[in-house]
Amino acid sequence: MKITVPILLALLLLASCAAPLAEQKEPVRLTVIGVSQVGAESDWRVANTESMRSTFTEEAGYRLLFEDARQKQDNQISAIRRFIQQQVDCIVLMPLCESGWDSVLQEAKAAGIPVILVDRSVAVEDDSLYAAHIGSDFCWEGQQAVAWLDGAFQDVEGPVNILHIQGTPGSSAQLGRSAALEQAVEDHENWTLLAQLDGDFTQAKTYEVTCQWLDGQSEKPQLHIVYCENDNSAFGAIQALEERGYTCGGEGVRVVSFDATRQGLTHCLKGKISLDVECDPLMGPLVEEVVQILEAGGTPEKHYYTQEQLFTPEDLTWKLIEQRIY
Ligand code: AHR
Secondary structure (H helix, E strand, O other): OOOHHHHHHHHHHHHHHHHHHOOOOOOOOOOOEEEEEEOOOOHHHHHHOOOHHHHOOOOOEEEEEEEOOOOHHHHHHHHHHHHHHHHOOOEEEEEOOOOHHHHHHHHHHHHOOOEEEEEOOEEEEEEEEOOEEEOHHHHHHHHHHHHHHHOOOOOOOEEEEEEEEEEEOOHHHHHHHHHHHHHHHHHHHOOEEEEEEEEEHHHHHHHHHHHHHHOOOOOOOOOOOOOOOHHHHHHHHHHHHHHHHEEEEOOOOOEOOOOHHHHHHHHOOOOOOOEEEEOOOOOHHHHHHHHHHHHHOOOOOEEEEOOEEEEEEOHHHHHHHHHHOO
């Protein structure tokens, strides 16, 4: 066919009409998720953040607004208020501590934005202030640790001296893990808490407070147990102890830890950590399930607890550690 000028004009006109039609496709509506994370204090926390980031991607239909509170509750409260102003579809909150959330959660509720608590929980009078909580049972974790210690020291009649390195004060992880140890000390006449130090779940702070405490004693204390409330604290404590001539593991000091990160399990396989209680940070997929239930107008369960296990050096192999995601 010979293309004449009128035909060419008609074709051009058709093409110019067709283009906008193709572009008029409905844009994909992304679900906007505001995440208020505690900080980056530990390897566990970094893995938890990564789990959220790799779950709530644009390809999966989400826009993630991520705020790092740098270990300050005030920063978390400000972040939640910004999410409310931005009218996000859902707020995911990893609360630093348990108390002090009522007002800001009421504001989110009044704005009709559901809040999912991840990892730690909150202490509020009205539990309708959050849609669901997904995390570990920290009391269970602590009880598992002291049950293991109970077995390990059952034949010891003499004194059992304990140094306790606590996590961030007032956080669910600290409260649950500390409560179990404090109860066990009450239940065992020969168990003594020599000191409780705030390690804030970090390696650096734990190293510092442990060095200070050890160096401040008039005589080198006899230590049987160092109960650290996470792996990074255990690393800091082990360093401080070894620098001062203590042996960690075997018949030396029994270091107990929580998280079971790859690095924690490596210390455990080497015998420096005698028991590592798992705390699973990979909660992104479960959080997404709850978001989807909420989006569909459903009611999720109030609490979802992650399944966890205990590790001692005998349970571990290098292969198992290499396969670990975090
Ligand atoms: O709340 C979970 C705890 O917080 C983890 O044990 C610790 O590593 C983290 O920082």
